[in-house]
Amino acid sequence: MTGWPITLEGANSEKIAADMSSLGYGVIENAVPPDALMQLRAFVESAVQAAGGEYVAFSGADQVKGSLFWDIGKSPEFMALCKDIYERGVGKTFGTHEFYQVLRCLSGATGDRHGYYFHYDSYVITALIPVIIPEGDKTGDLIMFPNSRPTWKYYARNLVDKILLETALSQKILKYLTVRNMIKPLKVKLKPGNIYFFWGCRTLHANEPCDHSAIRSTALFHIVDPYETSSLRKRLGRA
Ligand SMILES: [Fe+2]
Structure with missing residues (x-):
């Protein structure tokens, strides 16, 4: 059924790709119809409840099979739009790719750690499709430093960034500077749907913490791994 569970009619891939490059992000408003959003929310709420009110994530399409999350990840229209965005923004042929999808549900004290x-x-x-976003003071906004590096040609260079960023000290410094407004990431207030x-x-991106008692849930659809053929990565077992 066209337009279910997402409506992409009228989405302008040229504008989205341009906004991603100049503003940091592009957006399609109200792409998920209210009925579909309600079903997505129900899935998340029961998953969080089953996890005792704590953080839970679903990685890969198989983990959400039978739900609308799976349908969105398999939507040919969604894939076609991403292909257009990629080709306009990157200037390369898209080829054949599938989404790597992740559903993140932050809640409770464990959610806060993220x-x-x-x-x-x-x-x-x-x-990124916000499914449930808390209301109030701590809404878990997406914060980002848009296009803060190029897509490195070689996986080795990418790995250096990853190792440096993943240290506790780097994370502490970035958090310290952000919380004290010494560096100012772009803040995106996410609207479900x-x-x-x-x-x-x-x-470079992260999310602000959100209220412990609330759920912050986002469905993420990643596409085009620039290092999928890297032999170094395969040798390191990080593929
Ligand atoms: Fe991310």
Whole structure:
């Protein structure tokens, strides 16, 4: 059924790709119809309840099979849009790719630990659909330094960034500077049902912490791994 569970009619890939490069992110408003959003929310709420009110994540399409999350990840229209965005923004042929999808559900004290975890994604495009966003003071906004590095040609260079960023000290410094407003990331207030696009492997990003008692859930669709053929990565077992 066209338009279910996402409506991409009228989405302008040229504008989205341009916004990703100039503003840091592109957005399609109200892409998830209210009925579909309700079903997605119900899935998340029961998953968090089953996890005792704590953090839970689903990695890969198989883990969400039978739900609308799976349908979104398999949507030919969604894939076609990402292909267009990639080709316009990157200037290369898209080829054949599948989404690597992750559903993140932050809740409770364990969810709080994921706040201010700065990282680059491993894929060129990140499409993010907020499912549940807390209201009030601590809404867990997406924070980003848009396009803060190029897509490194070689996996080895990418790995150096990853190792440096993943140290406790780097994370502490970035959090310290952000919390004290000494560096000012772009803050994106997420609205459930919209789709946000950004260049994931070029954009340093994190989320602000959210209320312990609330759920913050985002469905992430990653696409185009720039190092899928890297022999170094295969040798290191990080593929
Ligand atoms: Fe990410």
